[in-house]
Amino acid sequence: MKNNVTMRDIAEKIGVSSVTVSKALNDKEGVSDELKEKIKQLAEKMGYRFNTAARSMKDGLSFNIGVIIPERFTGLAQSFYLNFYQSISRVLEEQGYYGILHILRAEDEDGLKLPRIYLEQKVDGFIILGQIKKPYIKKLQTVELPAVFMDFYDDESHMDAVITDNFYGAYDITNYLIRNGHEKIAYVGNIYSTSSIQDRFLGYYKSLLEHHIKLNEKYILNDRDNHGKYIELELPEELPTAFVCNCDQVAHILIAKLKEMGYSVPDDFSVVGFDNDIYATITEPGLTTVEVNIEEMSRTAVVFIHEKIRDKDKKHGRVQIKGNIIYRDSVKNIKKD
Amino acid sequence: MKNNVTMRDIAEKIGVSSVTVSKALNDKEGVSDELKEKIKQLAEKMGYRFNTAARSMKDGLSFNIGVIIPERFTGLAQSFYLNFYQSISRVLEEQGYYGILHILRAEDEDGLKLPRIYLEQKVDGFIILGQIKKPYIKKLQTVELPAVFMDFYDDESHMDAVITDNFYGAYDITNYLIRNGHEKIAYVGNIYSTSSIQDRFLGYYKSLLEHHIKLNEKYILNDRDNHGKYIELELPEELPTAFVCNCDQVAHILIAKLKEMGYSVPDDFSVVGFDNDIYATITEPGLTTVEVNIEEMSRTAVVFIHEKIRDKDKKHGRVQIKGNIIYRDSVKNIKKD
DNA sequence: CTGAAAGCGCTTACAG
DNA sequence: CTGAAAGCGCTTACAG
Missing domain, CATH: 1.10.260 (434 Repressor (Amino-terminal Domain))
Known part of the structure; x- marks a missing residue:
């Protein structure tokens, strides 16, 4: 050259x-x-x-950030994290950085294999998008590069994390259902699966508590196995009037199932989701859901990683970004006035 | 450090x-x-x-490839190119490269502003994913870095391009409709909009020609304006029995419209799509469609760009990657036997 | 306000 | 089989 x-x-x-x-x-x-x-x-x-390479040699900084997404959160039907990545990549570029995507293969995650972007000093830090397994978190901590978790957290490791306000999001939207006259409300999600699903469940539960509605165990519906694979939903014998789904995709699946059974949404059942992703708009009727504020979360994570690169000891802890309820047509007011 | x-x-x-x-x-x-x-x-x-930076300084190669997607092909509801990018990024990593995503803003495209990944010598070449405007193509040609177009081509500029076999894909799937007894077949798509839509239209037309079915101009239904924005579909007075849609998303929109009008798919109308993206599985019924072979296309593009980096004068021309028909439930056999 | 020197970490001839 | 020298293109003290 x-x-x-x-x-x-x-x-x-x-x-x-x-x-x-x-x-x-x-x-x-x-x-x-x-x-x-x-x-x-x-x-x-x-x-x-x-010539960026020359500058990199001098100060040992690549101005690249590795964005790591576990393989299981990708695929044709799961574009959520890719959209997230796009937003992160945009914000990084504004700040003079570049985002290099790394899809973390299941075998590398289990084998604790660090990505090549690390081994080749391609990046100055990591943003990890989507829950990774504990041993891999431990492995990442042995690495001197700063890392920020996004859309999940891990309490033991005290890693910085930018998450959506799952708890209050679910709390708000459950309150909304209750204001619309619902009392028999089911929660759809494997509450042992990820911290997000768990926190959303707890927000739902808080709302029930506040309204003195007793938690019915039969109203906790499992949606996936422990590998994150969706399983057939089993509805309880005595049906609720509303469903709080842990994500829009499951709301979509649930609504399809209800329709198949001959029911109509929102006339027979109200359904709400979480995320405001493509499934929220694609579902018929459009889903009332809690929006994840991707832009704001990206911005926060990039600021964090930037500060941590400049100051190794900088800690931010766990930061929650609040999303808003997006009102569409999947909830019916059943209050008898 | x-x-x-x-x-x-x-x-x-x-x-x-x-x-x-x-x-x-x-x-x-x-x-x-x-x-x-x-x-x-x-x-x-x-x-x-x-230390990658040191190697880069020596041989002037960054081992990064810039993947450029025009802004208008991104967004929450359009994950197709992001999935494409993911596949490219994976193949690049296998080859020792990294893909840096750059979303090309509309104003930069119009203002002929080259991305910073170029100006900072961050990349050794470009893969351009999705049709860009002519002047920007011209601008790219003034740049000494190799570039490969993906999922579109431009005839004037003789740039290397890896595209899906739009023509034969549409031809095959139209043949399939005809084998199922359909003769009144509409094409849905703005045939002046992109080369893909045009080529798919011509494949559809070839199938009609071969079966001596006359092309009915009223059966060419416009789906978008010239900026790519979807417009309300207008159905012809005399309705066809089948629709060849230029992409799955439009098939999805069409089916929603038909359902609204009280019709059922495939009982009243057969509908086929193109792409096999998320809309193909999300639509009720599942869409029979032509799969775009993302993996194979990515592989080809990466091989091309790799060869062009090593040999500036290497030309590959336009290469078409054939996709297969994926059979689902949106087509009805109406042949009277 | 301007510049000579040294160095970042590697690799490529070339000499032994 | 092994290594001294030079260089990739920039920046950081430091001297003038």
């Missing part, structure tokens, strides 16, 4: 040293304004492009 | 030069097998991580 314009080329053309060119292009002190301007213009004219 | 282990550290510990360490770790000639093994083990033990 000898045909690339370097600072030295510019320097020679103008009769100064490359140090001066460096200072000028980086807007540093110690170059007269005229010269600065002259250098900048010549650089532009010569088609100068900054 | 002084606390990183370098080749020199390993060399000193073992009493050889860093050249020998470099040779050993890269499995080059000129080091005895014993020494090689010893060096590798020590490297492992000392937690040595290769």
Whole structure:
């Protein structure tokens, strides 16, 4: 690649040293304004492009952030985290960083194999998008690079985490159902599966408690096995009037099942979701759901990782970003006035 | 970052030069097998991580590929290209590369602004995913980096392109409808919008021609304006028995509309799509559609860009990757036997 | 305000 | 089989 314009080329053309060119292009002190301007213009004219690799060598920073998504959260039907990645990648670019996506294979996660982006010093830090297994979290902690968890947390490890406010989101939307006259409300989700599903369940439970509605164990419906694979939903004998689903996709599946059984939503049952992802709009009727504020979460995570790169000891702890309820057509007011 | 282990550290510990360490770790000639093994083990033990930046400086290669997606093909409801990117990113990683995603903003596309990944020498080449405007194509050609188009092509510019076999895909699936007794078949798509939609239309047309079915202009239904925004579908007065949709998403929209009008699919109308994306499985009934072979296309594009990086003058032209028909439940056999 | 020197960590000839 | 030297393109003290 000898045909690339370097600072030295510019320097020679103008009769100064490359140090001066460096200072000028980086807007540093110690170059007269005229010269600065002259250098900048010549650089532009010569088609100068900054060589990131050289800078990286000097300060040991790549200005790349590795965004790690466990394989099981990807696939044709699961675009949520990819959208998340897109948002992160956008925010990173605004901040002068780049996001390198790494899909963490199940075997690497189990085998505690660190991604090559780490082994090749390709990145300055990690954003981990989606719950990873405990041993892998431990493994990541042995690594000196900063990491921020997104959309999940792990209490033992005290890693910084940016999560959606699962608890209050579920609490709010359950309150909304109750305000609409519902009392027999089921929760759909494997409450032993992920922290998100658990916290959403607890928010739902809090709402019940506050309204002195007794928690009915038969109204906790399992939606997936412990590997995250969806299983056939089993409805209780005595049916509720409303369902709080732990995510929009499960709400979509539930509604399909109810329709198959000859029921109508929201006329026979009200259903709410969580996430506001593609399933919320694609479902007929549109889902009333809790929006995950992807943009705000991305912004926060990027600020965190940036600060941690500059200061290794910086801690942020667990930060919850509140989402709003998006009202669509899957809830019916059954209050008898 | 002084606390990183370098080749020199390993060399000193073992009493050889860093050249020998470099040779050993890269499995080059000129080091005895014993020494090689010893060096590798020590490297492992000392937690040595290769410094990509240093290698980049030497040979001017970043081992990053910029994957550019125009903004208008992204968003919550459009995960197709993100899935594509994921597949590309996976294949790149297998080949020792990394894919850096760049969402091309509309204003940058119109303003002919090159992405920063180019200006900062972050990437060795581009994969452009999704049709970009002509002037931007021209702009890209002024750049010395190799580029491969994916899922679209541009005839004037003779840029290498990996596309799905739109023509024969649509031809095959239209043939399939005809074999099922359909003769009044509409095509849904703005045939002036993208080359894909146009080619799929022509495949549909070829099938009609071969079966001596006259093309009815009223059976060409526009689905989007020239900015790609979906518009309300207008059905012809005399309805067809089947619809060939230019993509699954439009098939989804069409089926929703037909259902609203009180019709049933496939009982009243057969509908087929193209892409086999999330809309194909989410639609009720599941869509019979032409699968885009994302994996194979990614593989091909990565091979192309890799070859072009090594040999600037390498040309591949336009390569079509054939997809298969995925049979689901949106087509009814109406042949009277 | 300007620049010579040194160094970031590796690799590529080349010499022994 | 092994290594000294030079260089990739930049930046950071430091000297003037």
